[in-house]
Amino acid sequence: MSTLSDPVSLSSPRGTDAGLTPKELAAKYHLSVSGRRPTLPEYVRQLWARRAFITAFATARLVAQYTTAKLGQLWQVLTPLLNCAVFYLVFGMILRSRDSVPIYIAWLCVGVFVFQFSQSAIQAGTRSISDNLGLIRALHFPRAALPVAFTVIQLQQLLISMVVLVGIVLANGVTPGPTWLLIIPALLLQCFFNTGLALVMARVGAKTSDISQLMPFLLRTWMYVSGVMYSVSPYIQSWPKIYQTLYSWNPATIYMDLMRYAFMPDSFNPHIYPGGTDAAGHAMPKALILPDHIWMMAVTWAVVAFVLGFVFFWKAEEEYGRG
Amino acid sequence: MADTALSDVKEAVPVDAQQAKVPTVVVDDVHIVYKVHGAGSGKGSATSALSRIITRKKSPAIREVHAVRGVSFTAYKGEAVGLIGSNGSGKSTMLAAIAGLLPTERGAIYTHGQPSLLGVNAALMNDLTGERNVVLGCLAMGMSPAQVRERYQGIVDFSGINEKGDFISLPMRTYSSGMGARLRFSIAAAKAHDVLLIDEALATGDQAFQNRSKKRIEELRKEAGTVFLVSHDNNSIRETCERTIWIEHGELVMDGHTEEVVRMYEKGERP
Structure with a gap:
């Protein structure tokens, strides 16, 4: 071995490259800086190429989630149903919301299932990066696949519980009509909205683990002000117009109202539910009001949340997994 | 010491007529400083956290470690570097910095394609079965579902997980550390990599598996990749790599033919 006397020569460029500095050498052979994030179009392309991973990951997680529970996947339906039962007891019977809202049980269940969809997507998104550091450090893939996959899990769960929801709605005397077709676009818009929020929370949660302690309180506040289990509109009628308009932009209310309208259009009809009191002086259910431009607001929220969330997440792509 | 090694590089540039080699990893005067959370006196109490927020001081529990100090080298296609x-x-x-998992404080690392790092601690999805891990791992690396179906059996056979019964259908958390490491290597090695970084990941495998993985590393090199291997087993470095880099205190001590570098390292002699 004649080269033994000159060990460093293994590193230096040879032949026509001799004498190039490391930087020039890297530039000549088009090497890229390690760990730099791809451009936005390139990132979208990479993520699209991983769509099989996203669906397979979501399915595997969904199945694994309840393996230790005896009732298994039954909990996917039982949890929101138990929630509905608690809310019905407190808000429906004790606080008498069922007197003022038409078809209260169906109204409540649609609201709870729809809100749960957003709530759990946000919670899962917050933990999606910090709980999967092993995977992130072991394999290279666009990290946005994780928050997106966790939103897909929530969508799968919602679709399963939809079967129960349809049963509840039918049991309350609602007959399926053409408005049921609106369920699909409403769900789709909410999906994009949730994905955007999950992406934002994934980046925040990856940086600040304290946020997961705070999330339950923020989400609970959001739930109570959104009127999931009671109708908010009588309480805000005396507010100045500007606040009422701001209130009507609450995305949770928008997506719940859309779904309630799709399932039970009659409850928004003042001819069927005129309100007032009956002969004995009891309050009668009053028809709900679907805000003007509600579809426009739903689309705006979906697009804004999804685009901003995606860009916000991508901006820190190279930092996920760094410890 | 790094400075002298650097100046050596500049002086020793051979002006021979050998063919130019294609570089895959260029490490240019890299410094890495990382922050360790939760180090130090363990002052995690509520009052100290509050006073930190009020005074806007940095947490005393964050300490900076200057882990790599001015390392430079270039690795080329078809090399296995220990x-x-x-x-x-x-x-x-x-290795973590080459993989892009750690930012460089100064200097830069240039790579050809996206390097893949195989670490000993890198867990995949522990609550899922080995089978699921293979499929998801391959999909995450960008394979199509058809490619995964095609290579699935090869990966399981290579890992040897099923040699003693049907272990692939058990959750990965039930695997021994050696079995986990074997499956991870098998998944990662199923794809051709431009740059593969192996951090002690083979140490826990048994003899038969080590032989198989050596063969696989050889193949990856022939497919014009570059393999980096971190190991405390000098024999496996000798058998796998023809070039070795010796790092001490974050500085490059020696970079040369494996035989010579390992001999000096074993003697504890610095050049």
């Missing part, structure tokens, strides 16, 4: 050095010398940090 990294040696005592515990805590900065070898693993170096």
Whole structure:
């Protein structure tokens, strides 16, 4: 071995490259800086190429989630149903919301299932990066696949519980009509909205683990002000117009109202539910009001949340997994 | 010491007529400083956290470690490069930085394609079965579902997980550390990599598996990739790599033919 006397020569460029500095050498052979994030179009392309991973990951997680529970996947339906039962007891019977809202049980269940969809997507998104550091450090893939996959899990769960929801709605005397077709676009818009929020929370949660302690309180506040289990509109009628308009932009209310309208259009009809009191002086259910431009607001929220969330997440792509 | 090694590089540039080699990893005067959370006196109490927020001071529990100090080298296509050095010398940090998992404080690392890092601790999805891990791992690396179906059996056979019964259908958390490491390597090695970084990941495998993985590393090199291997087993470095880099205290001590570098390292002599 004649080269033994000159060990460093293994590193230096040879032949026509001799004498190039490391930087020039890297530039000549088009090497890229390690760990730099791809451009936005390139990132979208990479993520699209991983769509099989996203669906397979979501399915595997969904199945694994309840393996230790005896009732298994039954909990996917039982949890929101138990929630509905608690809310019905407190808000429906004790606080008498069922007197003022038409078809209260169906109204409540649609609201709870729809809100749960957003709530759990946000919670899962917050933990999606910090709980999967092993995977992130072991394999290279666009990290946005994780928050997106966790939103897909929530969508799968919602679709399963939809079967129960349809049963509840039918049991309350609602007959399926053409408005049921609106369920699909409403769900789709909410999906994009949730994905955007999950992406934002994934980046925040990856940086600040304290946020997961705070999330339950923020989400609970959001739930109570959104009127999931009671109708908010009588309480805000005396507010100045500007606040009422701001209130009507609450995305949770928008997506719940859309779904309630799709399932039970009659409850928004003042001819069927005129309100007032009956002969004995009891309050009668009053028809709900679907805000003007509600579809426009739903689309705006979906697009804004999804685009901003995606860009916000991508901006820190190279930092996920760094410890 | 790094400075002298650097100046050596400049002086020793051979002006021979050998063919130019194609570089895959260029490490240019890299410094890595990382922040360790939760170090120090363990002042995690509520009052100290509050006073920190009020005074806007940095948490005393964050300490900076200067792990790599001015390392430079270039690796080329078809090379297998060993990294040696005592515990805590900065070898693993170096690999993590090449993989892009750690930012460089100064200097830059240029790579061809996206390097893949195989670490000993890198868990995949522990609550899922080995089978699911293979499928998801391959999909995450960008394979199509058809490619995964095609290579699935090859990966399981290579890992040898099923040699003693049907272990692939058990959750990965039930695997021994050796079995986990074997499956992870098998998944990662199923794809051709431009740059593969192996951090002690083979040490826990048994003899038969080590032989198989050596063969696979050889193949990856022939497919014009570059393989980095961190190991405390000097024999496996000798058998796998023809070039070795010796790092100590985050500085490059020696970079040359494996035989010579390992001999000096074993003697504890610095050049």
